[in-house]
Amino acid sequence: MPVSTRALDREIARLAVPAFLALVAEPLFLLGDAAVVGHLGTRELAGLGLAGTVLTTVVGLCVFLAYGTTAGVARQLGAGHRRAALAQGVDGLWLAVVIGLPVTLATSVLAHPLVGLFGASAGVEDAAATYLRIAALGTTPLLLVLASTGVLRGLQDTRTPLVVAVLGNAANLALNIALVYGAGPVPRLELAGSALGSVLAQAGMALALTAVVVRAARREGASLRPDRAGIRAAGRAGVPLLVRTLTLRASLLVTTAAVVLAAGSASGDAVPIATHQLALTIWSFLAYVLDAIAIAAQAITGRHLGAGDVAATRAVTRRMVRWGVLSGIVTGALLAAGSPWLGAVFTPDHAVRDALVPVLLVAAAAQPAAGVVFVLDGVLIGAGDGRYLAWAGLAVLGGYAPLVLLTSALGAGLAGVWVVFGVLFMGGRLVTLVRRARGETWLVTGATA
Template sequence: MARSVPALAAPALAVLAAEPLYLLVDTAVVGNLGTLALGGLAVGGGLLGWAAALLNFLAYGTTARAARRAGAGDRAGAVAEGVQATWLALGLGVVVVVLFQLLAGPLTRALAGGAGPVAAAGEQWLRVACLGMPLLLVALAGNGWLRGVQQLRRPVVFVVAGSLVSLVLCPLLVHVVGLGLVGSAVANVAGQAVSAALFLRALLAERVPLRPQPRAVRAQLVLGRDLLLRAAVLQLAFLVAAGVVARTGAAELGAHQIALQLWLFLALVLDAYAVAAQTLVGHALGAGRPDRARQTARAVALWGLGTGVLVGGLLLLLRPVLPGLFTDDPAVLAQAGVVWWFLALMQPLAGVVFALDGVLMGAGDVRWLRTLTIGSALVGFLPLSLLSGPLDWGLAGVWTGLTLFVVLRLVGVLLRVAGDRWTGAPATVSA
């Protein structure tokens, strides 16, 4: 079992890291345009990232359902989950595009604290970048069913191919062609188009019925409601934090963008163990092997802890170097130094939290995860973020809230996995 976790986590890591790695490069490329462009990317990217994370149940929910069916020997049923998730992804993606085209101005102004150059830059970026949402969601659904049938290497090729297109186009369009911030958005959409096309081709190759089934799609929405609500509250907390920082100053917002992108990148790196846990736990419980599911929980927790310690140490070691890769603005660099200790020291805790999240998702225990995440955000993250503005705590207050959020979740998942109720959680398999 201990060898199965890294064997599945390694390709999952490549998939999970590809998109945030591109975003880190994107942040560095745009950061060299100036503080206003970096702030615009923070505002527009924050809104688009909120929408993508809100709909991430298309990947995680589909993985849990497909893994249960594959573990029970029903591969065709596992792939069918992917078909319906893909239809759902296309429909939701179109809705998101329409909403952002209608509300891009008000949303960016609200997040940036009013009209101004940062809000205008964020709106310009968002109107172009949101066109890739249906493509991004199709890739999420594709990742979900392929993970469920334990084919984690094919998504690596699909996602890395799209990310490489974006990585090449981003500096060319931004600096060489001279599109500026808009070039970043165009590169983003181009890469998503490549990945989505590859996932669709893989689904067509399975030769299963492709017709949408409204009842199955509705069932997926119902079964995904807990993950959706969990993601909504979590992303609301991140948006509130970004709004508080935006009202503090452009330098603080730029530093928050750099640190947050690193945090999200590292969260997805550590989440590779969650993907492995989902697949292994889903298969084990689908096959009627709760003992194997418990072994997986212990293994992924240890792997997450060890990796978190390593990542945190590297962040502290590279503290004098990394922030300078994103900006040369002394004010932004000074603010980045404020949050760096928070970023590094929470990594071991986050490694365990994300790994055990995957265990509970694979078991279908999403109601518990929903309640725990919402409670931790309402008790820890949101209050400290909101108080940071009037009490002039700045970035330190916001990142203290984020740290408390991780600590509360850690306590919750450890208590849950220590018991037996999660092994009997209802399977998230649609009719």
């Protein structure tokens, strides 16, 4: 193997492996809460589930704070402007605060109406509102975690976010146990204690990551004061990535709606809905493997284009696409091999287990394409090509949504819906991304895209 190829592989692995471990640590936060709250009762656990859905949606829509900051900081770093890179990173932190404060207030004040949208029973709704009203205070810290993580990724550092994620999870679990059940002088707060423990852990993570960025900015002489022009620029850059994220989430919601539509026409059979949720959960977990390579793609692509090195950008893109294909083949093969047994991990219902097998086989077949999609998505984000990603996302959603709903209405089963998901949604994304990557338009060099 040529030395240059080895060097590329080492660089990709150096960024992707810690990124993957940090990504896996994210869902463990809610899992830790669930493990503690679950012993309080079913009502409390259901309330946590509803409140967690609201919070993950709000924070998930702001993932552009990480992606946009990674791309911008990496470009400035590649251009040799480390001070400007950190100044841009500080602007991203201030944008997180500007967005986070009003969102925190709105989520906390509107906690009851928000969880009421799910139509749960009064007891579950009250529990969810109790949790959300307190947990909303962690919104701004979580957005600061996203922004500061983006800065560090742009600086080619994915290890620090990993360390903070691990320590944050450990602190969250310890605080939850102490505050939910009481320990020594700490009173028993039950569900409210779980929310408070999470907020404290999130605040600690935000403080640790922000401190790392602030120290780096001071070393380079970058200003820490809010720069209105810089914050506005960061906000404008984030809008296309927000649209992209909305199209992705809308596509998943439409897929779930198609499954519910098919289940409703089958005398309200809950098996397809439960099976779909399990399949989507497994699909989402496997996405962490592919998303880790995409994060490496963001950081490396931005740096090379900032340095004006188009040849290196092309070379690393080709290499990362191979990584994506290989990762997709491996995850697909593992998923197919485990499909007869994975259902038993989640449910004792044999009907759900049997229905899950063909769906997982369809999902396994789509994994290699998903590997390419995730990598090229990361490459184009790193290149600052968010506007194209937004329009491409709208185009794919516009073509996919009516067809998957029509397929469901015509009586296609759950596996049929997933075939449409794999062929039209993932296939549509694959076509739009490969077409763009083969062109030259996105290869904009220099410190700004």
